[in-house]
Amino acid sequence: MKTNIYFDNAATTPVRKEVYNEILPYFMQYYGNASSVYNIARESKKALEKARQQVAKALNADAEEIYFTAGGSESDNFALKGVAEAMQKKGKHIITTQIEHHAILHTCEYLQQRGFEITYLPVDEYGKIRLEDLKKAIREDTILISVMFANNEIGTIQPIKQIGEIAKEKGIYFHTDAVQAVGHIKIDVKEMNIDLLSLSGHKLCAPKGVGAIYIKKGVTIQPFVHGGAQEKKRRAGTENIAGIVGLGKAIELADKEIEENTKKLVYLRDKLINGILENIPYSKLNGHPIDRLPGNCNISFDFIEGEAMLLLLDSKGIAASSGSACTSGSLDPSHVLLAIGLPHEKAHGSLRMTLEHYNTEQEVDTVLKELPMIVSKLRDMSPLYETFLKEKK
Amino acid sequence: MMEYSDKVMEHFMNPKNVGEIENASGIGTVGNAKCGDIMKVYITVENGIIKDAKFKTFGCGAAIATSSMATELIKGKTIQQALEITNKTVMEALDGLPPVKVHCSCLAEEALHAALWDYAQKNNIVIEGLKKPVDDIEHLHNV
Structure with missing residues (x-):
């Protein structure tokens, strides 16, 4: 029987029921332009400012430090450019x-073409930067440090607070791409000395096409979209009220439930990881074993390729993702897996499964039952496995 | 993810001719693990006819499907007929491949040629129109 298990929540999430219900009136009932003066427009304005409060509260920021955007990528572009x-x-x-x-990376390339110099810090085998490397990389003319809060592929969480301290001490702005972290890890921009932070709605059960950037009061930054006076003239354009209402509600719920969801997800994640590592030989966990996103499981399987695994999982109704070249749209496998030192062949054989609060233990059990058969089917076809077995003898 | 034809999915889900042939007349291995595809084709040749063909493949859905189809197409053919099987033949038989996966069908063609080359070498014969395959398998042993 075909099951239906969605384990690709780092790619995107379904909109939560409560969020969906909250959004609906803003399509046909409260459709006013928040910049107008009449009654229904005031409803839009009120909703906009409520959402700004909700986002601010989840980050321990002030509402006036939150600017709505069209998503994580825009927020990253905004911060860097x-x-x-x-x-x-x-x-x-x-x-x-x-x-x-x-x-971030492609925005950095763009800035490089325009005369900026970029230092790309390496990471250790678990995907963490070394604070020593960061300190050494800082120069007189360094204007910005941008380090992601938690990695989207391997889930590794960076020492954000320490990075923030270093940046503050040197008087350099610190931006963090927290798209994967917000709603999953407790963030306090004040305590962590974060100057700019990017977040996205659809990674935390809000709709796609909405995000936000936190810009600390006093940070010197150019406006991103020129036009009307929206978002204090820093990001013009009539606000996506429905999306923003959804983001506000989703972040409020995620923040409220963060402790219980983390507990549940860590349990499911570790059951999944340990179940795989124990039952499937020649498999290896990618990313940090402890300092990782509560819902992230990323494992490499020797001798087989990721896309083939995804297709077989899909045939069983299981949705996941991989860092193989065939799924990245280029000839190279994921830059993240190569950066943690994986050889190409192991990077091609990676499988990422990312869980959300609505996933169940039963789903984890189903995947644990199906996956060994899938891996062994592909290994039986693999000339690499054949060579390995012969050499072992 | 890729949009594959039903034929490709059929050959990926239930590939034909998976396995090895002991004392094969010819074995061809092409591709490398670095770029994510390796195909190994085994053939049995009797009286100038390819009696049997099997494969082992490390790679994506398209790589497995093209290996399956290529080995199906080559069975029962004379050597000259087998040489006429190109990547286009394999692709057409699979009702097409997404553009980024065309290289998988090229790899399948190369694997067939490499197996024929190996057969020719072992039997000291020259197969007209057959070129020496590219040696690009060093990564096979480094995994």
């Missing part, structure tokens, strides 16, 4: 890491 342009008189050096999301 906005600070680079505004601060280029002070310097043109930016520090980031080798394992960032492409929204």
